[in-house]
Amino acid sequence: MFLFLKNFKYYFLGTLFLGAIFIWYAVLAETREGLKVAFLDVGQGDAIFIEAPNGNQVLIDGGPNKAVLREISKQMPFYDRSIDGVILTHPHLDHYAGLNEVMKKYKVNLGMDSGTKNKSAGFAEFENLIKNKNIKQIYAKRGMKINLDKDLHLDILLPVVNNENLSEHDGMLVSRLVYKNNSFLLAGDMEDNLENFLLVLEDNLKSDVLKIGHHGSKTSTSENFLGWVNPDLAVISAGKNNKYGHPHQEVTERLARFEIPTLRTDEKGTVVIKSDGEKNIVK
Amino acid sequence: MTEAENQRISELCSLNVKHKTIFLLISGFVLGTTISSFVNFGWTLALFFIFMGVIFSLLYFLNHSKIFLIITLFFIAVGMGQLRYNQSDLSGRQPDLQNKIEQRVALVGIVADEPEQKENYVRFVLETENKSKILIYVQSYPNYQYGDKLKISGILKKPENFNNKMLPNSSSSINSVTFFDWPAYLAKDGIYYEMFYPQTEFLSAGNGFWLKEKLFDLKAEFLSAIAKVVPEPHSAFLGGITVGARESLPESLQEKFRQTGIAHVVALSGYNITIVAEAIMLFFSFLPQYLAIGGGVMGVILFAIMTGASATVLRASIMALLALTARATGRIYTVSWALFLAGFFMVLQNPKILRFDTSFQLSFLATLGLIYLSPIIKNKLRFITNKFNLREIFSATVSAQIAVLPLLVYKTGLFSVVGLPVNFLILPFIPLTMFFGFATGIFGMFNTLISLPFAWASYGLLQYELFIVGIFAKLPFVAVNISGFSEVFLVLSYAAIFWIIFHLRKKEKSAE
Numbered sequence: 001m002f003l004f005l006k007n008f009k010y011y012f013l014g015t016l017f018l019g020a021i022f023i024w025y026a027v028l029a030e031t032r033e034g035l036k037v038a039f040l041d042v043g044q045g046d047a048i049f050i051e052a053p054n055g056n057q058v059l060i061d062g063g064p065n066k067a068v069l070r071e072i073s074k075q076m077p078f079y080d081r082s083i084d085g086v087i088l089t090h091p092h093l094d095h096y097a098g099l100n101e102v103m104k105k106y107k108v109n110l111g112m113d114s115g116t117k118n119k120s121a122g123f124a125e126f127e128n129l130i131k132n133k134n135i136k137q138i139y140a141k142r143g144m145k146i147n148l149d150k151d152l153h154l155d156i157l158l159p160v161v162n163n164e165n166l167s168e169h170d171g172m173l174v175s176r177l178v179y180k181n182n183s184f185l186l187a188g189d190m191e192d193n194l195e196n197f198l199l200v201l202e203d204n205l206k207s208d209v210l211k212i213g214h215h216g217s218k219t220s221t222s223e224n225f226l227g228w229v230n231p232d233l234a235v236i237s238a239g240k241n242n243k244y245g246h247p248h249q250e251v252t253e254r255l256a257r258f259e260i261p262t263l264r265t266d267e268k269g270t271v272v273i274k275s276d277g278e279k280n281i282v283k
Numbered sequence: 284m285t286e287a288e289n290q291r292i293s294e295l296c297s298l299n300v301k302h303k304t305i306f307l308l309i310s311g312f313v314l315g316t317t318i319s320s321f322v323n324f325g326w327t328l329a330l331f332f333i334f335m336g337v338i339f340s341l342l343y344f345l346n347h348s349k350i351f352l353i354i355t356l357f358f359i360a361v362g363m364g365q366l367r368y369n370q371s372d373l374s375g376r377q378p379d380l381q382n383k384i385e386q387r388v389a390l391v392g393i394v395a396d397e398p399e400q401k402e403n404y405v406r407f408v409l410e411t412e413n414k415s416k417i418l419i420y421v422q423s424y425p426n427y428q429y430g431d432k433l434k435i436s437g438i439l440k441k442p443e444n445f446n447n448k449m450l451p452n453s454s455s456s457i458n459s460v461t462f463f464d465w466p467a468y469l470a471k472d473g474i475y476y477e478m479f480y481p482q483t484e485f486l487s488a489g490n491g492f493w494l495k496e497k498l499f500d501l502k503a504e505f506l507s508a509i510a511k512v513v514p515e516p517h518s519a520f521l522g523g524i525t526v527g528a529r530e531s532l533p534e535s536l537q538e539k540f541r542q543t544g545i546a547h548v549v550a551l552s553g554y555n556i557t558i559v560a561e562a563i564m565l566f567f568s569f570l571p572q573y574l575a576i577g578g579g580v581m582g583v584i585l586f587a588i589m590t591g592a593s594a595t596v597l598r599a600s601i602m603a604l605l606a607l608t609a610r611a612t613g614r615i616y617t618v619s620w621a622l623f624l625a626g627f628f629m630v631l632q633n634p635k636i637l638r639f640d641t642s643f644q645l646s647f648l649a650t651l652g653l654i655y656l657s658p659i660i661k662n663k664l665r666f667i668t669n670k671f672n673l674r675e676i677f678s679a680t681v682s683a684q685i686a687v688l689p690l691l692v693y694k695t696g697l698f699s700v701v702g703l704p705v706n707f708l709i710l711p712f713i714p715l716t717m718f719f720g721f722a723t724g725i726f727g728m729f730n731t732l733i734s735l736p737f738a739w740a741s742y743g744l745l746q747y748e749l750f751i752v753g754i755f756a757k758l759p760f761v762a763v764n765i766s767g768f769s770e771v772f773l774v775l776s777y778a779a780i781f782w783i784i785f786h787l788r789k790k791e792k793s794a795e
Contacts, residue, residue: 022739043403065402065423066515070533073514078742079735081512097423105510122424 029077030055034276035152035179039211040071041269044239044246045094048186048211049075050177052149060087060175060186062098069101071270085110087140089173089188091123103129115139115162116171140173142201151277152179157198158190169214170194176207180277185229187213187220195225205229208280209273212236212255212262216247226258233280234262235271242266302620304356309627311357313637315364316630319372320638326369332362368634372470380415380439380476389436392417393490397429397499402534408474409433417476418442418469421483429499430491437481442466442474464639471635498589502526508727509720512738517745523549524713525720527590536749539756541695544684544702545709550642556596556603558714559586564607580604595642601625602650609654619654622647641694645687652686653679659787680706689776698763701755708751716744 032053040047042063049072050058057076062068072083083106086099091113100122102108111130117123130137144156158174159166169191177184185207190198191214199205210231213220215238234255238246247264255262263271263282272283315332336358343351380388390411398407400423407427409417419435427433444465469475489496506528510518516536522528532540532549540546548555563582567575587600605625609618626647629636636643661678684703692698699705719741727734755761 018743067402067533069515073517076514078514078517079739093422093424104507120424122422125424125426 026077026079029080034274035149035182036075037177037184037209037273037275038071038075039235039237039263039265039271039273040068040075041265042067042071042098042237044215044242044244045098046089046188046211046215046237047071047098048237050148050154051075052152054149056148057083058085058087058146058148058154059083059099059102061089061095061188062086062100062102064094064097066098066101068098069105072102074270075272081105082107082109084108085112085146086135087111087173087175088113088126089186090114090116090168090171091118091120091126092168092189093120093122095189096126097122100125100129103133103135108133108135110138111135112138112140112173114159114171114173115141115164116159116166116168117164118168140175152177154178157202158194160201174198179275182209182275182277182280183207184209184211184273185231186211189214189220191217191219192222192225195220195222199225199228207231209233209235210260212247212251214246215242215244216251216264217244218248218250221251221254223254226254226260231260233273233282234260235273236262236264236266238264238266240266306623307353307356308360309623311360312364312367313627313630315361315366316368316634316637317364318361319365319368320635323369323372326366329362329365329369332358332365336362364634367631371634379413380411383439384441384476386439387436388439389434390417391432391434391486394427394429394431394433395491398427408472409435415476416472416474417478418474419481420477420479422480425483425485427483427485428488430496431488432486432490434484434486435478435481437478440477440479442469442477467635467639471633471639495588498585502528502589504728505724508731508734509724509738511731512723512727512734513742513745517742517749520549520745520749521716521720521723521741524555525717525724526586527555527596536752539752541697542699542762543705543752543755544699544762545705545752547645548709548713555713555717556583556586556600557607558717559583560600560603560607562714562718576608579607595640598629598636598643599646601629602646606650606653615654615658619651622650622654641690644690648686648690649683652682652684655784655788656682656685659784659791662791676711677707680710685780689773689780692765692768693770693773696765696768698765699761700763701758701761705751705755709748712744712748716741716748719744 032051032055034053036049036051038049038051040049040063043065045063046061047063047068048060050060059068059072083102086102086108088096088099088111103111103126113126129135139162140156140159141162142156142158142160146154146156148154155176155178156173157176159171163171169189170193172188172190172194174188174190174194175186177186183206185205187195187210195213205225205228207229208231210226210229210233212234216236236247236251252262265271274281274283315329318328336355339351339355339358343355390409392409392411395408395410395416398405403423405421405423405427407419407421409419411417417439421427442465469477505526506522509521509525513521516533519528519532520536523532527550537546537549540549560579560583564575564579567578570578583600583604587596590596602622602625605618605622608621609615612618629643657678660682661674664674664678667674667677681703684706719737722737723734723741726737
C-alpha cells in the first residue's frame with residue numbers, strides 16, 4: 001500500500017495515458033463516413049453486416065457457426081456489444097447458426113424473418129432466443145420499408161405472404177438496401193423460380209451491387225434475372241473448397257460473359273463496400 | 284550447522300535400502316508396461332517373467348546372495364507391469380459391440396464428458412449401459428450436455444487413422460507429415476468405437492455425477508459472462524487460458540499458436556494450473572502455512588473438476604502442485620521422489636498413458652525440468668532483474684522448454700524457431716491476463732457493468748498477446764520441419780540433457 005502511494009503519480013499518469021489512448025480509439029471508431037456494407041468471411045454461408053452513417057447496425061444472416069463473431073468484432077469497436085437488428089432470410093443452418101451465437105453474446109433489439117418455418121433444432125433455438133431475450137420480432141413482408149438513417153432504407157421485396165408451410169427457399173426474404181443513388185440487392189438463397197416471380201412483381205430491379213443468390217449455385221442467378229438487375233458489381237459468399245462446389249462454374253462464366261466484376265469471400269475474405277450515396281468503394 | 288543443512292544431510296542419508304527397493308520395483312513395472320505397449324504377447328510373456336522371478340527366488344533361498352533377490356524383484360515387477368497392461372487392454376472391449384462393427388446399431392447411453400464444440404460439429408463420448416465407450420460426432424444442434432441420456436442409432440465404426448479418414452472440418456493446413464496413431468490415442472481412454480452423425484433422441488438429463496454437473500454449469504455461466512463483454516477471438520483465447528475451455532479457437536489461430544510454440548498456454552497445461560494454485564495459496568496466506576497449502580490443493584482439485592476433470596488435467600494438476608512444492612521448499616530430493624511415485628500411480632491407474640498420452644509425457648518432463656533445471660538456470664541468470672518476478676518466470680520458461688523440446692520435435696516434426704522469444708514476450712503477461720479474465724467472468728456472472736473495466740483490461744492484454752503471435756507467425760522461418768528426428772535422436776538428446784544436469788549439479792555442490 002505504501003509502495004502504491006509512493007508511486008501514485010506514475011500510476012496516475014499511466015491511467016491518464018491509457019485513458020487518452022482509449023478516447024482516441026473511440027473517436028476514430030465512431031467517425032463514420034457514409035454507409036458500410038460488409039460481406040463477412042464466415043465460410044460456407046451468408047453474413048452481411050450493415051452500418052449506417054448514424055451508427056445503426058444490422059446483420060443479415062449469420063453464417064454456419066460462430067465465425068461471424070470474430071468477423072463482426074473486426075467491423076465494430078471492441079466496447080460495442082449491441083446490434084440494432086438481426087434479419088434471417090430463411091431457416092437454414094448456414095444462415096441462422098451464426099445469428100444464434102450473436103443473439104447469445106450481443107444485445108439485439110429487433111429480430112426479423114420471413115415467417116417460413118421448419119422443424120430443425122437450430123431454428124427452434126433461433127425462435128427461443130428471440131423469445132427469451134425479449135427481442136422484438138417482426139415478420140418481413142413485401143412493401144415494408146425499414147428506415148436505417150436519413151436517405152437510407154431497407155426495402156423488403158419478398159416474401160409476399162408469411163407462410164410457414166412454404167419451402168425454405170420459396171419463402172425467402174429478399175431485400176434491397178438503398179442509400180441515395182446507391183443500391184444493394186440482397187438475394188439470400190433465392191433460386192431461379194423466385195427470381196422470375198420477382199421480375200414479374202418488380203418493374204425496376206437495377207441495382208449497383210448484387211449479392212449472388214445461394215452462394216453461386218447454378219440453380220440461381222438466371223441470365224434473365226442478371227440482365228434486369230444489371231449490377232456493376234457482384235459478391236459471392238461461399239466457403240473455400242466447400243462440399244457443394246459453390247460457386248458453380250456456370251454462374252461464374254455467366255458473370256464473366258456479362259462482364260460483371262465479381263468479388264468472392266472464399267478468395268478475398270471479408271468484402272467491405274463503402275458508399276457515400278453516389279459511389280461505391282470496395283475496401 | 285544450520286537447520287537447512289541438517290535437513291539436507293538427513294535427506295541424503297534417507298537414500299536407503301527401502302527407497303532403492305521401491306525404485307527397483309517401479310522401474311521394473313514401468314519397463315513391463317513399456318514392453319507390452321510395443322509388443323504384446325498377451326499373458327505368456329508376463330507369466331514367463333514371473334516364472335523367471337520365481338526361479339531366481341529359489342536361487343536366493345539356496346544362496347543368500349543379494350543379486351538374486353534384486354533380479355527376483357525386478358522380474359516379478361516386469362511381469363506385473365505386463366499383466367496390468369494386458370488387463371487394461373482387455374477391459375472396455377465389449378464383445379457384444381465388437382461383432383457389430385460396420386453395422387447399424389441402436390443404443391442407449393449417457394454423455395460421459397463435456398461435449399467438445401468444434402466449429403462445424405460436436406464430439407462427445409457416450410457410455411453405454413454395459414460400459415462401452417463410443418466417440419460420437421453430431422451436428423451443432425441440438426445442444427447436448429454432460430449427463431444427458433440419449434438414444435442413438437447409427438453405423439458403428441472402428442477408429443481409423445487420419446490419412447484414410449475424412450474428418451469433418453479436418454484442417455488441411457497442418458503441413459508437417461507426422462503419423463498420429465488415432466486408435467491408440469482413443470484406446471488409452473478406453474474408447475474403441477466411433478459413430479458419425481447418428482440419429483439421436485434425447486431421453487433425460489442429469490444422469491451424471493452431480494458435482495461435475497454443477498461445476499460444468501458454473502463454467503458455462505463464467506464463459507458466457509466473458510463472451511458478453513469481450514469480443515471474439517479474444518474471448519475464446521481468454522476462455523482457454525482461464526478454464527481451458529474447449530470452445531473452438533479458429534483453426535488458423537491454433538496453427539499460429541503451434542508455429543510460435545505458445546500452444547501450451549491455451550491447453551491448460553501444468554503451467555496455468557501452477558498460476559491458479561499460487562493465486563489460491565496467496566489468497567489463503569493469512570492462515571498458517573499448512574492450511575494455505577491445503578486450501579491451494581483443494582482449490583486446484585475443484586478447479587480441475589470444473590475444467591472438465593479429464594484425466595489429463597488431473598495429472599497436470601498433481602504435477603503442478605509438486606512443482607510448486609519444490610519451488611516453495613527447495614527440497615528437490617523429496618519432491619522428485621513424489622513425482623516418480625505420482626507418475627507410477629498414474630501409469631498403474633492407466634498403463635497406456637506412458638506411451639500414448641503425449642500430454643502426460645510433456646507434463647512429466649516439464650515438471651522434471653522445473654524441479655532440476657530451473658534452480659540451475661536461475662543461478663546463471665543473476666544479470667536479469669528479479670523485479671516483477673522476471674528471473675523466476677524466465678528460468679521456469681527456459682527450463683520447461685528445454686525439457687520438452689526433444690519430445691515436441693519428435694512428436695510434431697516441427698521446431699519453432701521463435702518459441703523462446705515468443706514465450707518470453709507473452710508468458711509474463713499471462714498471470715495478469717488470467718487475473719483480469721477471472722475477474723471479468725466472476726463479476727460478470729452478477730453484473731455485466733461491473734465486469735466491464737476488467738474486460739477492457741484483459742482485452743488490452745489479449746490484443747497484445749495476439750499481436751505478438753500474429754507478427755511472429757508471419758516471419759518466413761517461424762518453424763522448421765524436422766521430419767528426420769527419429770527415436771535415436773530423441774534418446775540421445777535426453778541423454779545429453781541428463782548428463783549436463785548431472786554435471787552442473789555436481790559442480791554446484793562442490794562449489795558449496
